[in-house]
Amino acid sequence: MNGRVTAGQIGRERLPRMLALIEEGRERGQHIGVQLYVSLRGEVIADLAIGESRPGVPMQPGTLMLWLSSSKPVAAVAVAQLVERGALDYDAPVASYVPEFAEGGKEAVTLRHLLTHTGGFRTLPTGWPQVPWEKTIARICAMPLEPGWVPGEKAGYHPATSWFMLGEIIRRVDGRVYSQYVREEIFEPLGMRDSWIGMPIERYREYGERIGILQNTERGGLEPHAYTTEAHVISCAPGANGHGPLRELGWFYEMLLGGGERNGVRILSPESVSLLTTRQRERMYDLTFMHTVDWGLGFIINSNRYGWQTVPYGFGRHASEGTFGHGGMQSSAGFADPERQLAVAIICNGTPGEARHTKRIRQLATALYEDLFEIEPA
DSSP: TTTOEEEHHHHHHHOOOHHHHHHHHHHHHSEEEEEEEEETTTTEEEEEEEEEETTTTTOOOBBBBEGGGGGGGHHHHHHHHHHHSSSSOSSSBBGSSGGGGGGGGGOOOOOOOOOOOOOOOOOOOOOTTTTTTHHHHHHHSSOOOOOOOOTTTBOOOSHHHHHHHHHHHHHHSSSSOHHHHHHIIIIIITTTTTTSSSSHHHHHHHHHHOOOOEEEEETOOOOOOOOSSHHHSSSOOTTTTTOHHHHHHHHHHHHHHHHHHEETOOOSOOOHHHHHHSBBBBBBEEEETEOOOOEEESSSSOGGGGGGTTOOTTTOOTTTTOOEEEEHHHHHHHHTTTTEEEEEEEEEOBBHHHHHHHHHHHHHHHHHHHHTTOOOOO
C-alpha cells in the first residue's frame, strides 16, 4: 500500500487482497478514504483508516463517519429491548401505540411488518430535516397503504418511513426521544461514546473535522452529500443518520455475536438476538431492491442462495449462510458471521452509483474472507 494507510495500522499484513482492492478503488476515484474494523473470535484483526475523511484531512480510526442505513439495526435492537421489558409486542398493530397511524388503510400493519419491510408504505417526501419530528410523523400517519398491498404478503424495502415510526413508537412507550434512548440504552453501555443518531449541536461543533464528509463520486468528482450538513447531522432520522467511527459499529456486531453481551455488558438476551438475526421473511421478492432478499427483524440475512453475484448489499461470496447485517447507501456495511465468529464494519468515503458500489462491496467482502481463511480466489 506504499504507506497510504494513514492511521490504525492493525491488520495490514492480514488483508493484502482486500487492501489492494481498496487502493484500486481510490485510484479509480470511487472513494477517497476507508475505515475498516474486523474482529475474529474476539480478536481485533483490523482497525484501519485509509486515505481522507474529507479533502485534505486524513482519515483516522476515530473519525466519525455517516452510517446511512447501516443505522437501521440499532432501531431493531432498541425495539427488542422494549419487547423484552413487556412494553412492546412484535405482532401488535402500530396503531395500538400510535392511533393516528391507522389512517389510509394501515390499521393492520404491525411492528413485525415494519422490521421486515412488508408494511406497504415505502416512500414519502417527509421534508426531513427541515420539517420537525412531529410533522414528519403526522405526514407518515396520513399516507395511504400502497394499492393492492396486504401487509405481510408483499415485500419492499422502506428507506425511511417505517423507521421514523419505530422511533415514534419508542418515544411513546418509553418517554425518551429516539436519539436519547439509543445513546443511553445501547451506545453508552457498549462504550460507543462517539456514536450518535441525531447529534447534539454542541457536540457537532466540538467534533469539528473529526466528522468525515461523505462524498458523491458518481460523476467523477467530489460532491459532499447533503446528509453531512449540520442540519442533517443534528436531526434524528432513525434509519439513516447514525454517525460514529466504524470500529464502534463493529463493537455493536460483536455484541450480537456474543448473544447480546460484550465485555460483560448485556444489551439483549440470546433469544432476542436469535429472533432478530435469523430468517423471519424468506423467499420474498423485494419490490424496492428488485431481487429476492431474506430478512430477520431489521437485519438482512445472507441471501447468496438467490444469486451471490446479483444480490444487493450482500456479504460476499464466502459468507456463511447465517451471516446477518445491513448496508448503508453506496458506502457502508456492518455484518456478523456467527459460524466464523467474524464481525466486520466498513465504510468507503465515496458513493460511486448503485451498480459500482454493489460490485465494490461484494469484491471487498469476498477478498476479506479469502485473506482471513486462505480461500483461493475463483
